[in-house]
Amino acid sequence: MSEPQRVEQGQKRVRAVLGGRVVADTRRPVLVWEWPYYPTYHLPAADTDLEGVPDEAVRRVRLEVGGTPADLVRIDWDAVDQWFEEDEPVVVHARDPYVRIDALPSSRHVEVAVDGVVIADSHRPTILFETRLPPRYYLPLTDVRLDLLRPSGTVTHCPYKGSAEYWSVQLPDGTVHDDLLWTYRAPLPESIRVAGLVAVWTEKVDLTLDGEPQPRVQTHFRVP
Template structure:
């Protein structure tokens, strides 16, 4: 069952072509899909004349028992969004998502088509709401000779900007974008800086010698 709209508690601003066109202390969070909210902004806090054509939709929502006239703005139509004074990318942050990055001594083995790509007893495990644990490994514990830089880049509002490696096996088989790294993560994810994360949905993973079932997630692209 979809969550009802609710009032956000952050100051939200948006800028386009150097102009602040949204500045509100009363954003409305609307879960148009289950995984993260969309900001709907009170009409009074939006400069409608400064918005690109076709980028907005006006509607009335019932929020906590009261009708509220709001504007929904296409996220990508803005040059930059801010929550308080910090820029936010991709989408509004979900207030119910938590990230914990914990040092661990679990034995992590990663294999692709029977070839061991990583073997570490010093992972950092990143726990993120509604996602399987992600294992971030020290680079010396990864077969860097089998990694090939990728042009893929992704963005996360909780972790920052990730760059990717593909895996090229000794027989020449290439598996695209199996590992990624956050070289300069956001402050709440600093513990994973410079570590290599693995896309566990696409590899064979053993934890403490026990083979793991590949998780299934709602993400169909890398960067989770």
């Protein structure tokens, strides 16, 4: 492992389950930022029982935590069936304790266009502000061109918001743009204000905010 960007003692109980058996259970997780966007769990070796976990999915490391050396185990996220923080399942990756989500009702004018065709126009967005990410504009379905939407079957997951379902856009000329919009039908509690609203990949569409065209954003996400 390259030198971690940050190492911090976690405060939550963390468990990993594989095949119905708990293979890790600790109240002393260590959060290690191997890259800037979120931490990985590193667990005290004494709090693990790794029978059944593939050897190649396990890395044993020794790190200083608060000035004290610790023998830790890093388990690849997908090598187990489920992770828990306390008694709540966690998906995709460990949660960053420094990420904040604010979903704020707004009266700003949001217009979304694809290839010159306006697919959404709203004066009542809910703007989701998430640490280290650009704002996301969640719009009422009634402010979106529903006649242009086609369910895509794509589902993605977020440890802070939950599971998102996607739509593609079919323009009047027949051109299809895959997975441009998504919605969280049953988001996690911290994101409940965006339930049933529709957001768009501002990386892939033309966004006008209060009459001013916005540059397309660039993020670290692999856009579907």
